[in-house]
Structure formats: C-alpha cells, structure tokens
Amino acid sequence: MSLRIGRLPDRTPVKLTISVEPELASALADYAAIYAETYSADEKPEALVPAMLDMFLSSDAGFKRARKALHARASKGE
Template identity: 60%
Template sequence: MAELKLPRLPDRTPVRLTISVMPELHAALVDYAAAYREAYGKEEPVSDLVTAMLESFLASDRAFARGRSR
C-alpha cells in the first residue's frame, strides 16, 4: 500500500482524572462557567471548561514546551 499523507492517529482514549479543589476555586470555576454561558450563549460543564483551560495553559507555557521537547 502507498504511504498515506496522514500519519497514523495517536491514541485518543480519554483518561479519567478525579481531582479535589478548594471551595473558593470551585466557586470561581462555576462563576467562569456562567461568564462563558453569557459570552457564548452555550452552557458547558465545568469539567469541559477545566480541560480546555489546562490545554490552553500548557500550550502557552513556553518553558514547559522547551523542557518537554528535550
């Protein structure tokens, strides 16, 4: 078979992660979800927003990216 331009897809099986947060952080996340709903007109679960926040944070941390690529 000819080599395809699209490489083999990586494992996309979600990993379940359970965390505990302080009440103040939980309240802030709930407030953020409300602000998100107001801004975009769509309600998203806090867990989905946290996932997006973590991905964004890690993608924007240049020192982390440099260290990880070594």
C-alpha cells in the first residue's frame, strides 16, 4: 500500500532537567507574564522553553550547516 505520508518519526517526549541562574529564571517568569498578557493564556515558563529552544535552533543558520555536516560525516562512518 502506498500512502502520501511516510511513517511518522518517534514523537515520544524526552524529559530534560536543567538548572538555570536566578537571573534567567526571573527573565523566563517575566516572559511567561508577558505571554499571558499578550495571549490571555497562562503558561508556565517550563511550558514555553521548548518552543523558545526550537525557535532559537531553527533560526541559527550556522547550527543548521554544522548539523547537516555532522550527520553527513556520521552517515559516511567517519
């Protein structure tokens, strides 16, 4: 059978535990407060961080090039 979409990738969330400096924790709390004002939706900072990281990584052209090269080397067995 042939379907338009291929098999979906693993979407099982991976839990990471991090520690941040107090200043960053305060900035994240402020961001969550501003988010709540903007969208009328309360979200905890820890719920916003994955989207922040995703946006950061997807906008970093140097990271994208280096990651592509890394995976190319890995697939060649280097």
